[in-house]
Amino acid sequence: MASKQNPEALIEINGLRFTYPGIDGHPPPGSKPLIDNFSLTLNSGDRCLLVGSNGAGKTTILKILGGKHMVEPHMVRVLGRSAFHDTALTSSGDLCYLGGEWRRDVAFAGFEVAIQMDISAEKLIFGVAGIDPQRRAELLKVLDIDLSWRMHKVSDGQRRRVQICMGLLKPFKVLLLDEITVDLDVLARADLLKFLRKECEEKGATIIYATHIFDGLEDWPSHIVYVAKGTLQLAMPMDKVKEISKLSLMIDGSRVAGGPRAVNNGWAAED
Numbered sequence: 381m382a383s384k385q386n387p388e389a390l391i392e393i394n395g396l397r398f399t400y401p402g403i404d405g406h407p408p409p410g411s412k413p414l415i416d417n418f419s420l421t422l423n424s425g426d427r428c429l430l431v432g433s434n435g436a437g438k439t440t441i442l443k444i445l446g447g448k449h450m451v452e453p454h455m456v457r458v459l460g461r462s463a464f465h466d467t468a469l470t471s472s473g474d475l476c477y478l479g480g481e482w483r484r485d486v487a488f489a490g491f492e493v494a495i496q497m498d499i500s501a502e503k504l505i506f507g508v509a510g511i512d513p514q515r516r517a518e519l520l521k522v523l524d525i526d527l528s529w530r531m532h533k534v535s536d537g538q539r540r541r542v543q544i545c546m547g548l549l550k551p552f553k554v555l556l557l558d559e560i561t562v563d564l565d566v567l568a569r570a571d572l573l574k575f576l577r578k579e580c581e582e583k584g585a586t587i588i589y590a591t592h593i594f595d596g597l598e599d600w601p602s603h604i605v606y607v608a609k610g611t612l613q614l615a616m617p618m619d620k621v622k623e624i625s626k627l628s629l630m631i632d633g634s635r636v637a638g639g640p641r642a643v644n645n646g647w648a649a650e651d
C-alpha cells in the first residue's frame with residue numbers, strides 16, 4: 381500500500397462514505413453510513429485479501445470499486461478514474477469484477493446468459509471474441525476444463541470453473557474477486573491462485589480477494605485488509621503481519637509455560 385500521492389496507485393479509496401438508498405432512492409433520513417471514512421491505496425502488483433465477518437461490508441466495498449454503486453468520484457479511483465462514471469473501465473476489461481450476480485450469469489456474445497443453460501463449455505468459452513488463444517489455452521489448463529461439458533449437467537464446481545475462465549479471458553489490470561472460489565476443490569483453487577499471482581507479478585495487475593476461506597492462502601496475499609461494520613480496522617503488508625505474528629509467538633512463548641500459544645498466523649479476527 382502506498383501514500384495517496386503515489387502515481388502508481390491502481391486503486392485509491394479516500395474517505396469513502398456510503399449508505400444504501402431506501403425505496404425512494406435516497407438514504408433514509410438520519411441513517412448511519414454503512415461504510416464510513418474508509419481509505420486504502422493499492423499499487424500495481426498488490427494482492428490484497430479482504431477479510432471480515434458476514435455483513436461487514438466487503439461485498440459493498442468491492443461493488444463500489446467495480447462501479448456498481450455511485451459514490452462521489454473523488455472517493456474511489458480505479459486506474460485514476462471513477463469506476464461508476466467511466467464505463468470504459470469495465471467494458472475494456474481493465475477493471476474486472478467477479479462476484480454477486482455474476483455467479484448466476486455470464487456474458488456471452490454481448491448478452492448475459494444463465495450459466496446453467498444447455499450449452500457446451502466450448503461454445504461459451506470460444507464464443508468470447510478477441511481473446512488471445514494462448515491465454516485461453518492457459519486458463520483451460522489451469523481450471524482443468526473439459527470443453528465437452530454441458531453446462532446444465534455439470535457439477536457446481538465445474539460450472540464455476542467455466543465461469544471463472546470466462547471472467548478471466550480478457551487480461552485485467554484490476555480484479556475484484558468476491559468469494560468466487562467457494563465451489564472449487566483444493567487443487568483447482570490452488571492452481572487458480574497461482575495463475576492470479578503470476579498476473580500480478582508479471583503483468584503488474586492488482587487484485588482484491590474477499591473470502592472467508594483462508595486455507596492455502598498464507599503465502600498468496602501481499603496485503604491484508606480487515607473490515608468490521610464498514611470501517612477499516614487493519615490494512616497491512618503481509619510481511620508485517622508475519623513479523624508481528626512471529627513476535628507475538630516469541631512473547632507468548634516466553635510468558636506461557638508449556639510453549640507458545642497458537643495465534644493462527646494473525647489471520648483470524650472477530651468483529
Ligand SMILES: Nc1ncnc2c1ncn2[C@@H]1O[C@H](COP(=O)(O)OP(=O)(O)OP(=O)(O)O)[C@@H](O)[C@H]1O
Pocket residue numbers: 400401414432433434435436437438439440441
Ligand atoms: N442492496 C442493499 N440494500 C440495503 N442494504 C444492503 C444491500 N446489500 C447489502 N446490504 C447490507 O449491507 C451490509 C453489508 O453487506 P455486504 O454484503 O457488503 O457484507 P459482506 O461483508 O460482504 O458479508 P458476507 O461475508 O456475508 O458476504 C449488510 O448489513 C447488508 O444487509
